[in-house]
Amino acid sequence: MTTLVLVEHDGQHPEPASQQLLAAALQLGDPVHLLVLGAQGAAVAQAVAGWAGVGQVLLAEHPQWAAPSAETLARQLEALMPGYRTLLASHRALHRGALPRAAARLQAAYLSDVLALPAPDRFVRPLYAGSVLAEVQTHSARRLLTVRPAGFAAASGTQTPCPVVALASVEPDARTQLERRDAASSSRPDLGRARVVVAAGRGVGAREHMGLVEQLADHLGGAVGASRAAVDAGFAPNAIQIGQTGKTVAPDVYLAFGISGAIQHLAGIKDAGVIVAVNKDPDAPIFSVADLGLVGDLFEALPALTAGLPAAPTGAA
Template sequence: MNVLILAAHDGQHIDPTTAHIVGAASRLASGGAVHLLVLGHRCATVADQAAGLPGVAQVLLVDDAAYATPNAETIARQLAALGRDYQWLVAAHDLRARAALPRTAALLEAAYLSDVIGVDADSLRRPIYAGAAISHLQSTARTTCLTLRTSAFAPVRDSAAADAVIVQIPAVPADTRTQLVGRDVATSHRPDLGRARIVVAGGRGVGSAASMALVEKLADHLGAAVGASRAAVDAGFAANAVQVGQTGKTVAPDVYIALGISGAIQHLAGIKDAKCIVAINKDPDAPIFQVADLGFVGDLFEALPALQAGLPTAN
């Protein structure tokens, strides 16, 4: 049962989450081969990094100018051209894969499952109803396309692994019906939200964009990433890029500090993998307290200064 992984990278460095995908793919392969596909332009360095990942038998490199910024349709074409040789086509559950893999499944008449959080011997697991329940599924299709929640899988580790073989393959003709006309990249000195060990998040209870600065101040004090609930984003307190939840980012930090967040089920779906949840809310009946490991009922603006004063600064 061979597996093909679509590698995530920025053109120079392979995304660290790829090691998590390889770990899950090794279980899917069940003795078969795990191959990794690198799409891009002038990205030989990425292919070299991919070849060093334990468990990867072969790296397929498509290095073409048309793939510098490939759209979802082009990625789907390339995956479909290779996909019939694999039982599983796998990628991280990011925006690019969520757009490309359903198109790939349509081209191959294959199955598609998104946001898979578990790979068992006889089934796959994925959340449903905004994480309120977990479904166990089996795929009988010849080829199945999967996106995996990287935070749910441990990265592969095997220091004895040898470098994989890199094979350069031709690019399929690009689909030019849609084109990238610009990119707006948010820059921040803070840790990446999806990989941060500590996340400090504000919700509707913060009250204003100006008060959100207190949340950011605590995050900077701890060397943490800043997050926000959808309610806070919709109210204009925070940027969409830091939204956490079902329609935002899924996080799995060691500590998640929820400030003024009531805990709607859609938000809880994005933080269920956090190791420790700390909540401050003035409403004692807020749903966030049902999942919090530590909770404080009280005024946020009185608690925040005291909390910051009692916590050490980041190293």
């Protein structure tokens, strides 16, 4: 049987997470096909056809698919999956809504937030906000997985482009429609892809103190994040919340200021390369996972780090 990988893209370029999903798919040992969906997917399909290890690219375009709903995506997956054994998609809201629907209609297995693939029929996923890792085995004829891309190194290499096959797309499910998308504009790198993330917790004390966190992030060319406690207190917007009920990040360096380290927050940063924590409480749980820790006042540490660390090169992300 064959593995199908759902490619994420912006209409022009594939998202880096798609190469990480490809790496995960190749570990299963089956031939790999890629699926490109959207109103403007032709250029993306041609680009990913040259990725090493890809046997075929499927392209399904529809003029109303600029932002498909979970119901519409589930319809398309249901139509395709009879020819595949495994489907891999990134662990984000749209896919968490679509894959269970398709799996139920196909009577297939559904596993979410897969972190590792120790064997072709074994999958590692977190439980209890990441405090436990469970190795799950499935014998289902078909399985649909949402995968945490940060758990896999991106696939590399190129090949002679494989065939791109145009599909007949299903009709969109009109019961739910996206009316508009409100997104905050920012010159900072995307939180989910930033190499450096500077995050604040309840310890910053007030919204106006977030400026110190933002200054360090801008100095390092990084993104700004926040714990749920900081968001609930009104210090930061929900869009930058990190943790079990927020975003999962995997930067090279994660700097946490005034974050105690609740297990729900740690679930969102477990894939970070180096964790640096500053907290005045020496018993804060964040120190149990930090590679570098400083017990001290964040209002002294933030200006000192901004002054002492070299600035990121212009245009660095």
